[in-house]
Amino acid sequence: MGENGKRNTRVGIYLCDCDGKLSKKIDFSKVKTVIQSKADFEYIRVAKRLCGPSELQELSEEIDKYSLNRLLIAGCSDPMINRRIVEVAENKGIVRYFVDFVDLFALSEGKKDATEDAIASVNETLDLIGMKADVKIEELDVVPDVLVIGCGIEGGVAARAISKKQPVVLIDGGLEVTDGLDLVKGAKNLTVKTNAKVLRVSGFPGEFLVRISENGKVIDQKFGAIVIALGAQPVYDKSKYGGVELGGPVLSLSQFVKSRPECAGKRFTFVLDKADQDSLISHATVLREAVALKEQGAADVNVFYIDMKVTADHLEQMYEKARSVGINFLKYVDDLEIRTTSTSATVRYREPFLPDVGIVEVTSDYLVLAEDFVPFSVTQELAEIMELRLGPGGFFQEDNVHFLPIKSNREGIFFVGSCHGPIHGTELTREVEAVAAEVGRFASGKVRVPALQPRVEAEKCAVCLTCYRSCPHKAIEIVHDESLNNMYHSAARMHPLACRRCGTCAAECPGKAIQLPLYTDQEILTKTKKPPTLVAFACENSGALAAELAQKLDSQFQEKFKLQVVRVPCAGKVDVIYLLKALERGAEGVLVFGCHQENCKYIWGNKRAIKRKEQVRKLLEDIGIERDRLEFVHIAANQGNQFYDAVKAMAEKVRQFGTNPGKVVR
Amino acid sequence: MNRKKVLVIGGGTAGMTCALDLAERGVEVVLVEREKEIGGRAADYCCKATDECNRCAACLVLQQRDKVLQEPLIRVLTSAEVKNVARNGKGYKVSVAQGEDKSEYDVQAIVVATGFDPYDLGKRSEFSYGVEKNVISGLELERAIKEKGSLTAAFGSGIQKIGFIQCVGSRDLSIGNGYCSRVCCMYAAKLAKIIRSELPDADICIFYMDFQSFGKGFSTFKKELGELDKIRFIRGIPSKIYGFPYDRLTVRYTDSLEGRQKEEKFDLIVLSLAITPSRGSRELAAQLGLQLDDYGFFAPRSDEETVVTNQPGVFLAGVCEGPKDIPQTIGHARAAAGEVFNYISG
């Protein structure tokens, strides 16, 4: 939304000679004169060496003197130097997004006289500056209180750590697990509610409104953030042990831990790696228990295993210790056979290390079998209420590296511990530290964020809900306000703390009502006004970085293939219109680079982009233009070669196709 | 504007995460990296995606680097070294040398994020590392695939038999490394997977002691690796590698599941080398008054607070505190940033 209709941009233009290095190729006074004939800026000057301390000081004073709120710096492209200039600007209240650089070295490379190029480039950048949406740093009030769901050990540890900095309400989520409550006894700032369930969550990070039923009584309370720490449930699955039932001498590991039998003189056998194969919880538990048994006088302790899992703090040492106190570690390869009587259990197995011995029998008084860890049944229900996504095995969390270790698909909602996949105690410590740091942002009751979330032009919003439904992070609400200028007096609104700025909503909106600051349609379409042979829309998390690596492999590569790389925050931002326009304006081929399957930082941005590629390919085909002029490529930030190869392949393809027949000549 | 300032030592995943997090909270950061570029070890790793991402997290590191370089609140000093540290009230006065240039900063807190060094393979002559050109480290394989784009592009088309040797320098009390490096089973498995997708007919095997799980879906991943991708898992760590015949490598090992000594010929051997404390850790610890653990990693104040040290105002982030994979490193570093923020605002 244009703030007050009109924007008051006051641009300062600095043409920096870089200590005389640039004036050999660029006639600065000419650039200045030509630019001066354009009206939309406030101040212009040629600088000798803008990065020097005295000129930086001068710049700082000029910002005040001319009330500048945008800067255009034409000179070098050294990121360190640019950073220093931005620092000066930010200290004067010009946010970083409003300092633009034109790399005069790059554009004068290989040329005798680059004056005209400099003029063109400064002009273009000036146009782009004029299009930028205003970005303010907003200070928002937030609720410092945190809701922790789960009263098990994990919830207890998390609640205790968080409550050191801000108020916590700890609820059991309707589970009967309460063994974490001892951990929070006496903690200040902490309220416990048991037999309490979440019924509804609305609102956004900083101010979630949560409806909780506590012993049947319904209350609404506001929370800044929510931490889910439900833990996981050990479940004995007899099919993994050839149908052996628990009872008598056979115990599950959790039964054993809860009520350890009298051990002096007894023989114990543990079986690992039949169940709980994805984690090392059982391994850690068995190592601990086995050593304790031995120390307390058990006659014989055996541990059956396939791979001893030791990837957590102290586990290797514990394993070492277990071996040194005489615990027998028995590796098995084939299936185990278990036979039980009312007082003992026998495990028969083939001893792999002693091939001549064949089948060996191990009999003990107690047989302890590891269990699988599965999500509590409320997981599904909570996921629905809170619109959270589940991953493998029905545990919380997207199976995507961007979300590890504790992030959910929504800002302000976090997972800790085994509710997102069984984890071991030492990892829990680190997750709790991380989650406390995350929710700690709200502890003071205020946060400052740049308002970079998309803006909606109400006049164009049909309240169609497309954006609302396409947002992977549930960052959109539909607001009703008489001042909204459309027939519904309603429009979509993106929340600054919930939005992760992928731009998917903007690309999906059928009314073109949504603009993402720094990547508005106008800015992107202006950048691709005169496309060279190839245009690549490249996601900043993958393609754009791979392009930089490709550039390192061959510094001439973009020129060689006549390629323009357009940075987008996510492939999901690439609008059908961008693709069509690039071709209409004469690009011979268009590439969209997005992340690999299941690696999109914004969950489904790459999938949306693939759909749009298919849509545009169909549109092209329908008018007899080669569909393969458009391609989507999965790539990662470290794949410079693959980027290069994809561009090369497209260059080859369009060479075979010949001139793009759809190019519209004006 | 009078901003708080923090020194971060080490520009790897941990240092970058910490710096970005602090900058997001309005804190100025001086990020000191001793190498020419920031990014740390993981900036050299390859992508291990096949038809989908295999979740190695290497790409996250380059994303961070890009953000750090764009962040005006982070002052990146490369080829730099922390020279002097003196306590100054709640904070520190530090001097940083960049070649001849010296600069001084008043900082309110220090984050140690110096990461790790790979185990020195020169110590293991039995593997002929450094003698045979096709005996390489896991790090070298990662870098080669990243830089050249594929195994074949990096090592030529003659590579048809590849062996990974796990736990080189890890889980080995005889050399004082009684810990598991935690990431090597994971990256070896994932590297094996991309090599399989590139070379459908190659013979790929992994020599191991205990294969470590790496999270959700591990058992399925491993099962598929064996059954679908036909990766051979051989339980037993080779005792000797020698260059015979002249263009290949012979590996001698005992398959402990069969109890027999065997020899097999390979074209390429990858040593999954241990994560060991970063060189200079001892000196840095002395300079900052920090403690090291039994293996030389920085020791946190307690098992419950793994980012806090015994020195007020000095914090730990990432692998310098003990082996971690990238997501764990990121989590740890974010926790460190949170603690730092509390410390400097308290």
Place this chain on the structure above:
Amino acid sequence: MIVAERKPIEKILEMVAPYKKILVAGCYGCVTVCLAGGEKEVGILASQIRMARSKEDNPIEVLEQTVERQCDAEYLEKFRDNIAQVEAVVSLACGIGIQYLAEKYPKTPVFPGVNTLFLGANIDVGKWEERCMACGDCVLDKTGGICPIARCSKHLLNGPCGGSQYGKCEVSKDVPCGWQLIYDRLKELGQLDKLKEIIPPKNWLRAKGPRTLVREDLTLER
């Protein structure tokens, strides 16, 4: 909501073949919501027409404009300047909008850019289902809130027919039988007795021509 779908491009190209300058006219109403004729679709169609014509070496100028609703004269007024410049208009509004636009600008040919399909609900992004056929004499009170005309393939008022099998309609195993739905719903409501009532045939006769709706209580006297 009215649900429509973009016409195949060949059809549209055929309509605009004689012209050198046209307007593609969008509507921010129903057709935006059903992703067929909002500002974005206007952009897509315009681009496609331009490229197709360039390819034929027969360039065309295409203007683009979208207004709040094409079924209201006040909004149609906004097109005046652009329509004055062009030889023809392709409207991406529903059939109502297209006709109303044509009516307001009688001198300019107006072509349909979409096929208006039905009155439906938006099930999810990209999915719509028919719910009502605007019969003018709603019977939902008798049918458990499920429309026999829209949901029964044969528009039976007293169903089901013999083709109802395992809850599906005989026209396709993916189509639920409307009358099965009605039965299930009535059963849930405990109103199965309503099925015994015979719904009399509807009077489809359009003695008065196309249907209009005039609500005297709301009309504005000027």
